[in-house]
Amino acid sequence: MKVGVLGAGQLGRMLALSGYPLNHKFGFSGNTDDEPATLLGYTFAKKNTSDNIDFLVEFADVITFESENTDVGIVKKINKKIPVYPNEKSLFITQHRGREKALFNQLNIPCAPYQIINSLEDLKTAIHTIGLPAILKTTMGGYDGKGQFLIHHQDQINDAWNSMNGVESILEGFVNFKRELSLIAVRGIDNSHKYYPLVENTHHQGILRLTIAPAQNINKKVQETAQHYMQILLDEMSYVGVLTIELFETENGLMVNEMAPRVHNSGHWSIEGANTSQFENHIRAITSMPLGDTTLTHPFCAMINIISQLGDIDAVLKMPNAHLHLYDKSERKNRKLGHINMTADSQAELENSIKKLKDFLPK
Numbered sequence: 001m002k003v004g005v006l007g008a009g010q011l012g013r014m015l016a017l018s019g020y021p022l023n024h025k026f027g028f029s030g031n032t033d034d035e036p037a038t039l040l041g042y043t044f045a046k047k048n049t050s051d052n053i054d055f056l057v058e059f060a061d062v063i064t065f066e067s068e069n070t071d072v073g074i075v076k077k078i079n080k081k082i083p084v085y086p087n088e089k090s091l092f093i094t095q096h097r098g099r100e101k102a103l104f105n106q107l108n109i110p111c112a113p114y115q116i117i118n119s120l121e122d123l124k125t126a127i128h129t130i131g132l133p134a135i136l137k138t139t140m141g142g143y144d145g146k147g148q149f150l151i152h153h154q155d156q157i158n159d160a161w162n163s164m165n166g167v168e169s170i171l172e173g174f175v176n177f178k179r180e181l182s183l184i185a186v187r188g189i190d191n192s193h194k195y196y197p198l199v200e201n202t203h204h205q206g207i208l209r210l211t212i213a214p215a216q217n218i219n220k221k222v223q224e225t226a227q228h229y230m231q232i233l234l235d236e237m238s239y240v241g242v243l244t245i246e247l248f249e250t251e252n253g254l255m256v257n258e259m260a261p262r263v264h265n266s267g268h269w270s271i272e273g274a275n276t277s278q279f280e281n282h283i284r285a286i287t288s289m290p291l292g293d294t295t296l297t298h299p300f301c302a303m304i305n306i307i308s309q310l311g312d313i314d315a316v317l318k319m320p321n322a323h324l325h326l327y328d329k330s331e332r333k334n335r336k337l338g339h340i341n342m343t344a345d346s347q348a349e350l351e352n353s354i355k356k357l358k359d360f361l362p363k
């Protein structure tokens, strides 16, 4: 089939790399000529505007997207001609933190208390109810911790609201979490489901740096609970493709932070770490192919992001159980340039590999 991807970043690139062996063809809509995916397939539109998306739609049998910030209006327009997966409803909900949290509450999925904020007055009232510390976030468009303000004291309220530049925001109660976890799953057009194990994520300045797969010391009940939350979300949205939920592990169990309607950085380990990667499973789902087995290829896996600068990539290439994935991007501060996947047969072996790559991690 011909798959059209709205966007042309590293996620689109890895989707195409996983889909070519299945005989699919790929087209992208990118903003510049040198985005990570543009050399891997046909690039039709320079921008995701409804005027010039038509060529991509003419090429493709099915459309998907690599960002939750995709314009719902464009998806609606495309959907009149060919299917878009995940569907418009899933995109509409997951691109807005308030809609997401409303759905979590509706489905009795635990999440932080929240209120939508449109003014300084709203913020003062919400803090009165939710208390401090709390986090103020833009409802839409934020990523990698951007557009967020952690409020500790009352005297920060003005600064917090000013930092939102007047856009609609959400105040969330601060969750005292032990660890950050994520769960990735895929749902097929035929309502089949597959789940990856919970993984543990470490962030630095809002950017994911390290994922351990599977997360250690997760009992069966916790995995089942996360899968239950995932399943009711997938079914409620009639979702097709890969969905990610980010969770906090707390003293009182799991709380969901947010979801992403796409393949996710915390699932990159699955390229070598699982029998079928998140990318291939997303492509299988949206092209009506049977979903692939999500079992791990090794008992211990990890992923380290390469951020800002490439570093000593030869050292990675010399390691037997490390796999380098570069995105064809130039170096720039805080930019994701690639990642390294590691597989191991023991925890000690994995720890040793991570230690060898410590220069890729924040000091």
Ligand code: AMP
Residues within 6 Å of the ligand: 112, 135, 142, 143, 144, 145, 146, 172, 173, 174, 175, 176, 180, 203, 206, 246, 257, 258
């Ligand atoms: P987000 O963009 O929602 O994923 O937030 C970025 C990071 O901020 C998360 O990975 C957490 O480390 C932290 N964070 C977000 N929301 C909360 C919250 N309600 N309580 C505590 N920490 C949070």
